[in-house]
Amino acid sequence: MDHDVAIIGAGIAGLAASVLLRNAGLRVVCLDSLPYPHSKVGESLDWSSPGLLRRVGIDPDALLADGIATFKKKIVVCELGKEEWRAAPPPVIRRSPLRFETVTLHVDRAALDARLYEHARALGAEFIWERVTDVRTVNDRVTGYSTAAGRRVEARWYLDASGTARVLSRAMGIPTVAYGRQRVCLWTYFDTPPLHDGTAFFVENRDEYLSWVWDIPISPARTSVGFVVAAEVVREHRRAGHSLETILREELSRHERFRDLLAAKPVLEIESTSFQPYVADKVCGDNWFMIGEAASMPDPLTGNGVTSGIRHARHATDAILVAHGRDTISATRARTYTQHVVRLGHSFNAHIENTLYRHPIRWGLGLQAATYIYTFFAFFMNALHARFDPRGRVGMRVFSLLFLGARGWIAGWTLVARTALWYRGRLHSEG
Numbered sequence: 173m174d175h176d177v178a179i180i181g182a183g184i185a186g187l188a189a190s191v192l193l194r195n196a197g198l199r200v201v202c203l204d205s206l207p208y209p210h211s212k213v214g215e216s217l218d219w220s221s222p223g224l225l226r227r228v229g230i231d232p233d234a235l236l237a238d239g240i241a242t243f244k245k246k247i248v249v250c251e252l253g254k255e256e257w258r259a260a261p262p263p264v265i266r267r268s269p270l271r272f273e274t275v276t277l278h279v280d281r282a283a284l285d286a287r288l289y290e291h292a293r294a295l296g297a298e299f300i301w302e303r304v305t306d307v308r309t310v311n312d313r314v315t316g317y318s319t320a321a322g323r324r325v326e327a328r329w330y331l332d333a334s335g336t337a338r339v340l341s342r343a344m345g346i347p348t349v350a351y352g353r354q355r356v357c358l359w360t361y362f363d364t365p366p367l368h369d370g371t372a373f374f375v376e377n378r379d380e381y382l383s384w385v386w387d388i389p390i391s392p393a394r395t396s397v398g399f400v401v402a403a404e405v406v407r408e409h410r411r412a413g414h415s416l417e418t419i420l421r422e423e424l425s426r427h428e429r430f431r432d433l434l435a436a437k438p439v440l441e442i443e444s445t446s447f448q449p450y451v452a453d454k455v456c457g458d459n460w461f462m463i464g465e466a467a468s469m470p471d472p473l474t475g476n477g478v479t480s481g482i483r484h485a486r487h488a489t490d491a492i493l494v495a496h497g498r499d500t501i502s503a504t505r506a507r508t509y510t511q512h513v514v515r516l517g518h519s520f521n522a523h524i525e526n527t528l529y530r531h532p533i534r535w536g537l538g539l540q541a542a543t544y545i546y547t548f549f550a551f552f553m554n555a556l557h558a559r560f561d562p563r564g565r566v567g568m569r570v571f572s573l574l575f576l577g578a579r580g581w582i583a584g585w586t587l588v589a590r591t592a593l594w595y596r597g598r599l600h601s602e603g
């Protein structure tokens with residue numbers, strides 16, 4: 173066998189795994205249908221990403237110095253018809269004993285991924301630009317991949333980092349748990365300096381199911397702007413004969429920020445995708461792991477995609493290294509990996525769905541309160557993960573309790589919000 177590990181997909185998860193495995197001296201082959209550079213979305217990183225990027229050999233300061241990243245120090249929410257407001261991590265948590273990161277990055281994803289690819293290649297990872305068309309399995313073991321060009325690839329370990337293509341899941345018939353409605357995202361880029369040293373969101377708290385616009389400065393001179401909306405709304409527009417450009421222009425022109433930018437750009441180059449966040453029912457087996465979006469797709473609003481890809485890669489790599497030459501993952505390791513991936517995926521997706529996408533908390537307590545309720549959970553959970561890096565049995569147990577507490581936090585606020593809505597409804601009907 174020529175390789176220790178064969179990876180499908182050279183996105184952020186597959187590249188991070190290639191780097192970590194090569195650092196440990198394993199022979200790695202990574203297959204992707206598309207050669208570099210890849211065009212990628214996923215540009216606003218959560219607060220734990222600087223440390224994770226360093227672990228895979230990427231220096232966040234160099235990204236900033238080279239003009240392919242900008243600082244993200246806060247989020248700014250521009251709610252139509254209201255004063256804009258901000259949320260930033262309190263500086264006190266930077267100090268001991270917490271020592272949380274309070275500044276993170278926006279990145280030009282094509283440039284970041286290309287840098288990680290060059291690093292993996294320099295370390296000796298092998299890349300094959302062919303699509304994997306077949307996964308051979310025997311019971312719970314993967315025995316090989318075949319590509320569209322007829323190549324057969326065999327290894328001791330197999331990673332699926334194929335993103336939403338979910339190559340292994342499909343080959344093994346593994347179902348997923350989906351969250352919320354099917355959504356469509358339309359995005360474009362404007363050559364303009366950053367509006368803020370943070371990600372800006374443009375929202376109107378009117379939709380029963382949230383739609384939102386992002387403004388992410390991916391470099392000092394370029395800003396990514398995207399619109400996320402329920403797929404049924406886009407379908408209605410399409411039935412009325414509207415093009416994707418009309419839909420995006422119409423939405424952006426509602427906000428002062430974009431009017432001059434739109435006027436200066438008569439034709440928009442638009443990229444689009446549709447998605448529905450999910451978590452796979454099973455994420456590892458005898459000699460295989462799913463990492464990144466192949467295992468779990470966090471909603472884009474969580475800003476968790478890049479960090480979970482790198483985290484999954486670290487945990488899967490650890491499990492492979494701990495196997496010490498055996499080619500089967502131990503039951504304990506399988507349980508720990510599953511717990512790590514599945515609870516992060518389920519909790520972030522369920523909580524963003526309940527606090528922001530669905531209307532009760534937003535309408536009952538207001539968009540600002542809903543945002544604080546979600547970001548309090550998300551920021552601290554990410555920061556605690558980054559700081560304490562739970563991987564042993566005790567750490568995993570402590571985090572299980574924290575996740576349970578987070579469920580209580582969201583459920584409690586949902587109850588308060590529903591009561592507020594009910595009370596207002598009663599006043600209204602009495603009035």
Ligand SMILES: Cc1cc2nc3c(=O)[nH]c(=O)nc-3n(C[C@H](O)[C@H](O)[C@H](O)COP(=O)(O)OP(=O)(O)OC[C@H]3O[C@@H](n4cnc5c(N)ncnc54)[C@H](O)[C@@H]3O)c2cc1C
Pocket residue numbers: 180181182183184185186203204205206210212213214215216217218302303304305333334335336337338339357445447463464465466470471472473475476477478479481
């Ligand atoms: C609209 C939107 C906005 C987002 N915004 C953010 C954000 O602000 N912050 C954030 O952190 N995350 C964000 N994300 C999520 C983030 O982009 C993803 O989580 C992350 O890029 C996924 O990385 P990955 O490596 O798992 O998968 P991918 O990057 O999708 O990589 C998978 C790779 O597998 C390859 N592949 C697929 N099938 C095959 C096959 N059969 N054979 C060979 N190769 C194959 C593909 O070509 C691809 O290169 C967003 C996602 C969306 C949809």
